[in-house]
Amino acid sequence: MTKLITDNYYADALLIRRTEDNFLDLFNQGKMNGTIHTSSGQEFSAIAFTSPLKDEDFIFSNHRCHGHYLAHTRDLNGLVAELMGKESGTCGGVGSSQHLYKKNFYSNGVQGGIVPVAAGMSLAAKKNNSKSIGLVFIGDGTLGEGVVYETFNLCSLMKIPLLIVCENNQYAQSTKIKDNLSGKILDRPKAFGIETFHSNTWDLKKLFSNAKESINFVRNSNLPAFHLIDTYRLNHHSKSDDNRDPEEVKEYVKKDPLNLFKAKNPKKFNSMLKELKLLKPYHEHEKSCKELEDFENQKDLKLQSLRDKKKVTCNAIIDLFNRQANIHNWDNIDEDEDLDIEEVQRKLMKVGRAELFNEYKKTTEDGKLLQEIDNQASSSKPRPALI
Ligand SMILES: Cc1ncc(C[n+]2csc(CCOP(=O)(O)OP(=O)(O)O)c2C)c(N)n1
Ligand SMILES: [Mg+2]
Numbered sequence: 001m002t003k004l005i006t007d008n009y010y011a012d013a014l015l016i017r018r019t020e021d022n023f024l025d026l027f028n029q030g031k032m033n034g035t036i037h038t039s040s041g042q043e044f045s046a047i048a049f050t051s052p053l054k055d056e057d058f059i060f061s062n063h064r065c066h067g068h069y070l071a072h073t074r075d076l077n078g079l080v081a082e083l084m085g086k087e088s089g090t091c092g093g094v095g096s097s098q099h100l101y102k103k104n105f106y107s108n109g110v111q112g113g114i115v116p117v118a119a120g121m122s123l124a125a126k127k128n129n130s131k132s133i134g135l136v137f138i139g140d141g142t143l144g145e146g147v148v149y150e151t152f153n154l155c156s157l158m159k160i161p162l163l164i165v166c167e168n169n170q171y172a173q174s175t176k177i178k179d180n181l182s183g184k185i186l187d188r189p190k191a192f193g194i195e196t197f198h199s200n201t202w203d204l205k206k207l208f209s210n211a212k213e214s215i216n217f218v219r220n221s222n223l224p225a226f227h228l229i230d231t232y233r234l235n236h237h238s239k240s241d242d243n244r245d246p247e248e249v250k251e252y253v254k255k256d257p258l259n260l261f262k263a264k265n266p267k268k269f270n271s272m273l274k275e276l277k278l279l280k281p282y283h284e285h286e287k288s289c290k291e292l293e294d295f296e297n298q299k300d301l302k303l304q305s306l307r308d309k310k311k312v313t314c315n316a317i318i319d320l321f322n323r324q325a326n327i328h329n330w331d332n333i334d335e336d337e338d339l340d341i342e343e344v345q346r347k348l349m350k351v352g353r354a355e356l357f358n359e360y361k362k363t364t365e366d367g368k369l370l371q372e373i374d375n376q377a378s379s380s381k382p383r384p385a386l387i
Contacts, residue, residue: 141172
């Protein structure tokens with residue numbers, strides 16, 4: 001029998017957690033563009049649901065989407081660059097933390113807003129006889145959005161193959177679930193006749209097998225399902241907003257599966273940690289920024305020296321032609337103006353001054369090349385962090 005929870009899953013969870021830690025550090029250094037909501041503590045939910053998906057399936061996520069994105073796309077560079085507001089980010093640096101897109105992954109920060117969109121896409125896939133299913137992650141607090149129930153209704157009525165995964169971390173920002181949610185969560189989808197599943201992020205074996213089960217249910221039945229995941233976020237809601245009892249947080253830190261794995265396999269954990277090259281994309285961006293800055297500084301000097309050279313050559317050409325008194329309309333030769341190069345060549349060759357022509361040609365071409373490099377550099381320039 002194959003091992004259900006492999007070390008790779010722990011390595012993936014570690015990648016997500018360390019990435020989130022780095023994001024908090026970068027945020028504190030003022031290097032992030034916009035806000036962030038970290039998924040530390042909830043990583044295994046992201047891994048359990050993304051690993052059984054097929055290429056043609058699609059995922060919608062919410063404001064707390066980094067873990068879902070990394071688990072599904074493995075695009076660390078695109079994520080880091082996106083959150084730092086760089087053009088090389090997965091959305092060109094304009095979507096930032098909450099609005100990620102890559103291939104069949106979409107996230108949006110409007111609570112609940114993604115649920116009907118995901119249902120619409122799943123319905124479209126079904127109508128097109130595509131084999132793909134949709135999966136949408138929501139939080140427990142999002143069960144307060146009316147649009148979620150309109151979508152339950154339509155999903156059930158129209159038999160839409162969408163898996164709604166509700167990550168119940170017991171808080172909606174600063175409001176505890178007992179203060180904002182009546183009854184039992186699973187009774188809500190059940191009331192619409194939707195199949196339900198229930199797991200948590202501490203019993204990993206059950207989580208991974210149940211995730212497969214609910215995904216297979218949606219795929220094989222072509223019907224919707226609702227999967228409730230009990231979990232806990234180990235960081236603040238966002239960056240520094242945590243009003244929870246520190247003792248409560250400590251309890252969940254203790255039972256966190258990644259921390260337990262670390263305690264049980266310290267050597268393995270450390271070698272996994274060494275394998276992570278988390279800040280590489282960040283350093284690459286910093287380096288390319290520096291290279292561009294150097295280029296920009298040198299470029300102005302180089303352009304000026306080319307202009308000076310070209311001026312000298314142009315003056316020599318004017319002098320020559322004036323002396324020969326046969327080219328009056330070149331009196332006002334301008335070093336910035338492009339002359340008809342063939343005409344210059346013809347006339348200079350005629351008077352036996354090929355070297356002047358070569359000089360003229362070289363300064364013109366060098367200038368154009370430099371300008372081109374400059375244009376390319378500015379279009380691929382990493383966007384500096386906006387805050
Ligand atoms: C329509 C809407 N209202 C309010 C917010 C602000 N907001 C962002 S996250 C959040 C709490 C979400 O709680 P939950 O769904 O439990 O997700 P969690 O943050 O716990 O992962 C709120 C109120 C929002 N993004 N969208
Ligand atoms: Mg919540």
